[in-house]
Amino acid sequence: MSKQRVLTGITTSGSPHLGNYVGAIRPAIKASLSGDYESFFFLADYHALIKHQNPELVHQSTLEIASAWLALGLDTDKVIFYRQSDIPEIPELTWLLTCMAAKGMMNRAHAYKGAVQANVESGEDEDTAITMGLFSYPILMAADILMFNAHKIPVGRDQIQHVEMARDIAQRFNHHFGEHFVLPAAQVDDDAAILQGLDGRKMSKSYGNTIPLFLTEKQLKKHINKIKTNLLEPGEPKDAESSAVFQIWKAFATPQQTTAMAREFANGIAWGEAKKQLFELINEQIKQPREKYLQLLENPAQVEAVLQQGALKARDHSASLMAKARRAVGIRPLG
Secondary structure, three states: OOOOEEEEEEEOOOOOEHHHHHHHHHHHHHHHHOOOOEEEEEEEHHHHHHHOOOHHHHHHHHHHHHHHHHHOOOOOOOEEEEEHHHOOHHHHHHHHHHOOOOHHHHHOOHHHHHHHHHHHHOOOOOOOOOOHHHHHHHHHHHHHHHOOOOOEEEOOHHHHHHHHHHHHHHHHHHHHHOOOOOOOEEEOOOOOOOOEOOOOOEOOHHHOOOOEOOOOHHHHHHHHHOOOOOOOOOOOOOOOOOOHHHHHHHHHOOHHHHHHHHHHHHOOOOHHHHHHHHHHHHHHHHHHHHHHHHHHHOOHHHHHHHHHHHHHHHHHHHHHHHHHHHHHHOOOOOO
């Protein structure tokens, strides 16, 4: 029996931060090395265009995110690692699926509904600044998934709807044209660490509260010192569970180190000391990947070569599937 396929997309719209690392990158790389799945990882640069019209940002982010995954141990001999825009069959399949996607379903997409609601609340026209890219990007996401007939799609709870939409579109296509697509399922890891950011809210680029993953030692120390804490003095017991410092510690520490730090909190460790130990713990773990990451940033041609190899492997799958899909809908030679 062939292995189940798992597909993960990474949007190229910024630099990776600690939250991305512990919540997505680390578990995905670990799963890919287990050999239990056939893993597909892609850089979602077409998706980045929905939010960003800054070409330099999209380009630089592609380099940074690809370099980060490679530096953190992604083994490209064991996975298929490619850039979305290197697979011309993806936009082609997007159009076939667009012709199968119900507009009513698209109207219910969370991102679109959220944008409409924000417009209404600010007294604007419902459609102000809403592009067709934002409206129909769940169809592009469906094409990403269905192109490789992936079984499982690891996502956060906020993305489950998109996987369900891909499943719905696949069912419609199969009903009209025969069985071409596997019906994908969302895989939600409720144990995945969701890191708090500098201000105690979820670490997110949209809140501007992130700690970038590959800061220099000096910058990393500076960012960790900015983590919000309360005014309790050294010697006063501190509540570990409500502390962002402790929560980030837990994401990087062994169970023994976590128990020891919980004890330190109960004994009233000074915030400065707790942050100093947190810096040392994280810095030790990212020191080697940071060196490799910086080396890759200096050698974009090396990263490009890896992505081109990945594109060849990905197109082995996409070209044959697209040929079948074209024939199925009636686009084929007249002979």
